[in-house]
Amino acid sequence: MQTVVTAKLKLNTTPEQFKALRTTQLAYRDSLNYVSQYAFEHGKLSNAVRLQDATYEEIRLRFHLPSQMACSVPRQVGASYKALWTKVKNNAVHRKEGKTKKRYKGLDKAPKFISPTLTYQYKKDYTFKKEQQVSILTLEGRVIVPYTGYNKHVALIQRGAEIGASKLWYDKPKKQFYLLVSLAIETADPTPETHKQVAGVDVGMRYLAVTATMQGDCTFHSGKQIVPKANHSARLRKRLQKKGTRSATRRLVAISGRERRLKQNTNHVVSKRIVLQHPQSLIGLEHLTDIRERIKRRKGKNAKQRKANRTFSKWSFAELHSMIAYKALLHRSMAIKVDANSTSQACPKCGHTCKENRPNKGLLFFCQNCQYTLHADLVGARNIAMRTLLIRQDWRGTGLLSVRAFCVGR
Structure with a gap:
């Protein structure tokens, strides 16, 4: 491979x-x-x-x-x-x-x-x-x-x-x-025997990634250190573009790419930590293709709505996924894509799925059926881990991987 x-x-x-x-x-x-x-x-x-x-x-x-x-x-x-x-x-x-x-x-x-x-x-x-x-x-x-x-x-x-x-x-x-x-x-060809463990990775904007295993282990990778720097860069660009002088243009060229490099470096660090924490594992990632088409953007022209839309449009989940994928292969693991439908709304204990399980779309998950309570992003990671486990069991039983390995290199 x-x-x-x-x-x-x-x-x-x-x-x-x-x-x-x-x-x-x-x-x-x-x-x-x-x-x-x-x-x-x-x-x-x-x-x-x-x-x-x-x-x-x-x-x-x-x-x-x-x-x-x-x-x-x-x-x-x-x-x-x-x-x-x-x-x-x-x-x-x-x-x-x-x-x-x-x-x-x-x-x-x-x-x-x-x-x-x-x-x-x-x-x-x-x-x-x-x-x-x-x-x-x-x-x-x-x-x-x-x-x-x-x-x-x-x-x-x-x-x-x-x-x-x-x-x-x-x-x-x-x-x-x-x-x-x-x-x-x-790299070595993957087999069910070489990938004995499974892990699920839920990506988001509050937390860049949340990982969970079937043994109950979990890790939160926060992205809070990026947000104030990204907002500062946006304000600085706005002031310089409004000024429009030659010196302002030179300054814009000098700072161009700074925010992009910051996010890229953070994604490198997070992806490396995830891969090193789960050696010889089958790592499940959400299939988030066309997510921007499926999610409604905030309408309006006030500062809060513009800030929310700017933050969402710069969500670099695809880059983080690709980094996890190629680093996993280099460390004898493998990343696969699993269905992302309702991962943060389905109860990992009883299976009940509804939008009301996440009150006000917040960080709290509260099952309306069995009253199971947990962090919403951790619930998503556990559901992804369980779906990854089902794929691994099918792989072990049939000898064929039912999904395509996500092997995008940089």
């Missing part, structure tokens, strides 16, 4: 190499927007082959991209349009079922690519050399650049790990290039 991780390599460029890489990035972005506009004008095409046949020559002539990059551009645009079409179709289903009244507008105009990040194909656009150097393709030819990175990732590259595509990412505030390389690592 393979696990995919992403190695972040810092490129130590000369001024000439920096200029060549930056020029290549901007040309790649311009070609993405050209193909996106073409796809929109021709029926919102998502077929990468048809896009490549129609735009390949123009990409080579107008933007001077090398052949492999000129092939990568239509693929990336086609994949973006496919994702948008999926959202449009899902939104139509949700509107028909009455789950939402809002129409998805992602394809009302041609998607615009803002980030200049470009994709490199291994052994075609870039290759690794000796002494921690990498050969990268630019518009002016190949450049050989020294790199540094996390010691374990560098060791995997040098010892012949399976290397995939990479992305050239530019950190604008620091004016630094990074190469994000996909590495496939072999």
